[in-house]
Amino acid sequence: MIYTEASMDALRQSGDELADATVATLFERGEVGKFNTLMRYVSTAGSPLPDGLPDVATEYLRATSTPPDWVDWAEMEKARLFFIDNNVHISTALSFAAMPACYVVPPVAKLLSAAHGLKYPSKRMAETGQFTVYLMRPDAFEAGSRFLPAAQKVRLLHASIRHHLRRENRWDTATLGTPICQEDLIGGQMFFSMLVLDSLHRLGIHMSEEGARAYYYAWRVVGAMLGVDQDAVPQSLEEARQFLDRYMIRHMGPTAEGAHLTRQLIDLYEEVVPGTFFDPIVSALIRHLIGDTCADWLDVPRTPWDTVVKAVPRLLGVLESIEDRSPLGAWALDRLGNLTTVLELSSLTRGRVMHYAIPEHLKKDYGIDNSVSLKRRWAPPAATVPR
Structure with missing residues (x-):
């Protein structure tokens, strides 16, 4: 598919018809609080829906209870194995590349501020991490x-x-388009898939072409379940590159919200890192993965670690070589990666399960304004230059 300014503008005006209609009806009938209360008891697939659930919610949950009928389960299993093999690296890319990339897109930075507030950065990170872990479990579907x-x-x-x-x-639709529009939904899918793969490549992680494509495929399935228009979403990594390049060129830039969200992300992970000596590595990793221009827009501080971090791909390359050559080494590193991911997620959630609920109002202080085989090692598709 070829993406043009006109096609991207059209995506900017579209939302999610099914979910939008469901939410509108819940608010019209004053049933949001009741829905949220009852849905706290619906945490696993296949569980009976609770008595008293609003009819419109029941219809929505039944309509969205299964994955798309086009899912290739063999491909999903490849994606899961890819995640197991690279979980700690994927967590790093999500935290220090995908999230800051969201903050450098002004409409997205404003929306993230609206969704979770500027005071609770750990909630966004915890929900993202938990969602990814749920996705990559053997019984995810x-x-x-x-x-x-x-x-x-x-x-x-x-x-x-x-x-x-x-x-x-509280949103200038004429200027900014529909809030959480199809363009931004697809953009988010690109951040969590294509940009993550780009970051793993930048870190020197050994990836097969088969594994990279399977990981991207898994996020295509996720996008379908989150209401992404399947006629518009990139079907391949090559199309994903084209979309992501055009999307970023159309929107990226500095905002107060983006810089604030980034500062809070840095503070959050500096608390996770033991002691204070290694704190600057958080900023250095972000700068290394998203580049100096975006890092400057987000007010990511420069530190002496900026140079040190450039050696990370060499170190990871050594570990990757050990993993490639030794089954025991691969097992040990996979277990260490899993432990690291679990500990990181536990520190963000403080051992709690994150619940996703419909907010009954948006707080005023949210600051919204209208201003597998490695014979074929994977390399990112070349950058595209929009016409």
């Missing part, structure tokens, strides 16, 4: 999984933010 209900709730969360911003006239 089976009865008893936590991923399917999480996806259903996140989709409604997006619709509720659109509802509030429109109803309260």
